[in-house]
Amino acid sequence: MKKVLIIGGGFAGCAASHLINRDLKNYEVTLVEKSVYLGAGNKTQYYGGHPYTFGPRHFLTQDREVYEYLNALVPIRLCPEHEFITYVSSDSNFYNFPINEDDIPSMPDKENIYKELKSLNDVSSALNFEEYWIASVGKTLYGKFVNDYNKKMWLIDCNSEFDTFKWSPKGIALKKGPRAAWDVAISGYPYDKRGYDPYFEIATENTKVLLNTDIEVFDIPSKRVFFDGDWHSFDLIINTISPSVIFENVFGELPFIGRDLLKFVLPSEFVFPKNVYFIYFAGQEPFTRLVEYKKFTHHKSQHSLIGMEIPSLNGSHYPLPMKKWQAVADKYHKLQPDGVFSIGRAGSYRYEVDIDDCIRQAMDLVKAIS
Ligand SMILES: Cc1cc2nc3c(=O)[nH]c(=O)nc-3n(C[C@H](O)[C@H](O)[C@H](O)COP(=O)(O)OP(=O)(O)OC[C@H]3O[C@@H](n4cnc5c(N)ncnc54)[C@H](O)[C@@H]3O)c2cc1C
Incomplete structure (x- = not known):
């Protein structure tokens, strides 16, 4: 042996x-x-009877073999309709995430954004995260969606400190087409009450x-x-x-960077819009994401549990x-x-x-x- x-x-x-x-x-x-x-x-943990995990822990993959493996052991409820949105406080508005071209017409500075999109630099010459994102989407969209979010996520002062560009959600800078953010991936969560x-x-x-x-x-x-x-x-x-x-x-x-998780129950059956399971906050708010757990868990209750992630040095979660x-x-x-x-x-x-x-x-x- x-x-x-x-x-x-x-x-x-x-x-x-x-x-x-x-x-x-x-x-x-x-x-x-x-x-x-x-x-x-x-x-799976419980708060006021509501099941939750530490953060969303949504199963998302483009790897069919991995999905079939997990699904055979803990059947996965698919949620292809699931959309992500981001709150941009400077616009007082919620937009899709990844940044979607269809949202640009409703942005107050759209002319500027279109001008920047027409004169983007070559992404391959970007030396750091900030240059990469400005070259991908222009300064204005970078300022709305990425700049503050990345700084608070990693507890840093300046995004040019970063020299790798992978950033959630994986690999998409400016999306064209369907708003369901994961139309190219399998997206779901276990049916089982215990996740x-x-x-x-x-x-x-x-x-x-x-x-x-x-x-x-x-x-x-x-x-x-x-x-x-x-x-x-x-x-x-x-x-x-x-x-x-x-x-x-x-x-x-x-x-590593850590996370604190705040949990609170709100007196409504559902709080987020129908197809929205979690929301990014891209400005100076001290938190990065809110998740409405029952969207994933399908827990039955007249109330809804929300989780709020706050970047911190507690735990070794993010290399x-x-x-x-x-x-x-x-x-x-x-x-x-x-x-x-x-x-x-x-x-x-x-x-x-x-x-x-x-x-x-x-x-x-x-x-x-x-
Ligand atoms: C807040 C948050 C939200 C996330 N949401 C998603 C999501 O929606 N979708 C997604 O796909 N991924 C998500 N992820 C990422 C995903 O959950 C992780 O990548 C994955 O769970 C990592 O698994 P792991 O086994 O590598 O590490 P871990 O889950 O960290 O497991 C490591 C284990 O090692 C144990 N350990 C540590 N030190 C020792 C020691 N000295 N001796 C013995 N044991 C030790 C720990 O207690 C832990 O149980 C999220 C991550 C975080 C932090």
């Missing part, structure tokens, strides 16, 4: 656990999770799961870790936490999308001996790794191991 250690029981760790047990023979899997539950921020929780249970059925367990010392070169008063050795280690942590920060600690930190993460990845792998959002140290990407990375890894 080969012994496998999975560090962290979020989506990436649980997907790796499930796929090893399903697809490989003669592997014995141990998953160590420091929290008292699996799933991390994707676990993704049944997945975490199924995925770890044949795994030894150690909850509430903190690894005290990592000796990754020797593929062993110290917890519960003993050293434990493994043939394979699949890491899903910050690569700097498993190497005791030898090249310095990788930084910084800057080349200098990604280079440090890559240095850590190169320290990994044969048989040690890092996947997931923190493990890869890539902000753009969402739920679907965690599953894809686990699928690719288990194929590579077999």
Whole structure:
């Protein structure tokens, strides 16, 4: 029997656990999770009887195989009609997000915007995030939708500090055509009242799961870790936490941005417009997004639970999308001996790794191991 250690029981760790047990023979899997539950921020919690997760945790993918895999285990209710909107306080208006060409006619400075769109610079010569976005949509649209949002999201003063351009929602700067923001992707959420929780249970059925367990010392070169008063050795280690942590920060600690989540119930069956599940706030408000959970969960109530995300330093949720930190993460990845792998959002140290990407990375890894 080969012994496998999975560090962290979020989506990436649980997907790796499930796929090893399903697809490989003669592997014995141990998953160590420091929290008292699996799933991390994707676990369903309750407030006033309303189910919620830490932030929206909407399942969104263009990867059909990943969708079919998850849907077979926790059937997904599709919501292709789902639209995102952004509040732009300078215009006192809500617009579609990604920025949609159809909204420009209703903007007070439309002439200026059209003029800027006609004389855009070449995006390929952009050296930083700000230049990239101004070259993609012009200064005015950048000012309305991106400038303040990005600064508050990453707790930074200046967007030119950023030299990678991936920004939520993935890869679209100025959208033409349908307003349903994800007309090219599969968009949904589990039908189950407990959201993704049944997945975490199924995925770890044949795994030894150690909850509430903190690894005290990592000796990754020797593929062993110290917890519960003993050293434990493994043939394979699949890491899903910050690569700097498993190497005791030898090249310095990788930084992350955190989040606070405020929850409040409003006395209305629904609060947001029909097809809107969450709303971005692109100005100086201290929060980034509001989510109306029952749009996803279909929870029945005369009231509605809203979640408000406030960027903070609480928690390690968002790896910084800057080349200098990604280079440090890559240095850590190169320290990994044969048989040690890092996947997931923190493990890869890539902000753009969402739920679907965690599953894809686990699928690719288990194929590579077999
Ligand atoms: C607020 C918010 C909203 C989001 N919304 C969406 C969305 O709508 N759609 C989408 O696709 N993605 C969304 N994401 C991203 C997506 O949820 C994550 O990419 C994904 O859940 C990451 O899974 P993971 O397994 O890589 O990491 P995590 O979920 O962070 O899991 C890592 C696990 O490791 C554990 N751990 C940490 N340190 C140790 C240690 N020393 N020893 C043992 N265990 C440890 C943690 O407790 C945690 O359970 C959102 C993220 C956030 C923060």
